[in-house]
Amino acid sequence: xxxxxxxxxLTTLFAGTAAAEVSTAIPSNGSGDIDVYGGPYSVFRDPxxxxxxxxxxxxxxxxxxxxxxxxxxxxxxxxxxxxxxxIYWDLPLGTAPFVITPGVAVGLYDHGNSKPLGSAIEFRDTxxxxxxxxxxxxxxxxxxxxxxxxxxxxxxxxxSYQIIYSHPFSW
Numbered sequence: 485x486x487x488x489x490x491x492x493x494l495t496t497l498f499a500g501t502a503a504a505e506v507s508t509a510i511p512s513n514g515s516g517d518i519d520v521y522g523g524p525y526s527v528f529r530d531p532x533x534x535x536x537x538x539x540x541x542x543x544x545x546x547x548x549x550x551x552x553x554x555x556x557x558x559x560x561x562x563x564x565x566x567x568x569x570x571i572y573w574d575l576p577l578g579t580a581p582f583v584i585t586p587g588v589a590v591g592l593y594d595h596g597n598s599k600p601l602g603s604a605i606e607f608r609d610t611x612x613x614x615x616x617x618x619x620x621x622x623x624x625x626x627x628x629x630x631x632x633x634x635x636x637x638x639x640x641x642x643x644s645y646q647i648i649y650s651h652p653f654s655w
Contacts, residue, residue, distance in 0.1 A: 560596075567591050621652065626648050
């Protein structure tokens with residue numbers, strides 16, 4: 485987790501010089517997004533803990549230079565459930581229509597019959613690459629790491645990757 489946070493910090497520092505260009509690099513339609521995703525859970529270690537993960541999120545519209553608050557829920561086929569809240573940042577890298585989006589979240593994890601992660605409070609780090617269509621829809625992939633950041637007695641962590649689809653949505 486420390487390596488991912490360091491990478492997010494470095495990305496933030498390098499992308500910060502381009503933050504003023506967000507409005508032209510990543511077009512905003514002024515609405516939030518409803519996102520759905522799915523893919524394998526526990527992909528890098530512990531094959532016995534593999535299952536299928538799926539989830540849904542609401543991401544608010546750009547609040548400040550590409551930063552977007554989010555709420556969501558993840559579940560897997562082993563009955564784990566993880567409601568969470570966090571932020572994503574659509575990086576202003578000038579790669580439109582491709583968008584790179586790191587994110588962090590915190591939530592409550594109930595492992596059900598899935599892998600216990602050492603604490604009810606878990607942190608979720610995400611890196612996402614999507615293609616943004618002219619109508620604002622996005623399609624792409626994301627990699628997530630979930631762990632308790634050593635606040636529990638054990639901190640095994642788990643990684644997943646998903647296909648993500650995002651659809652603009654206004655209340």
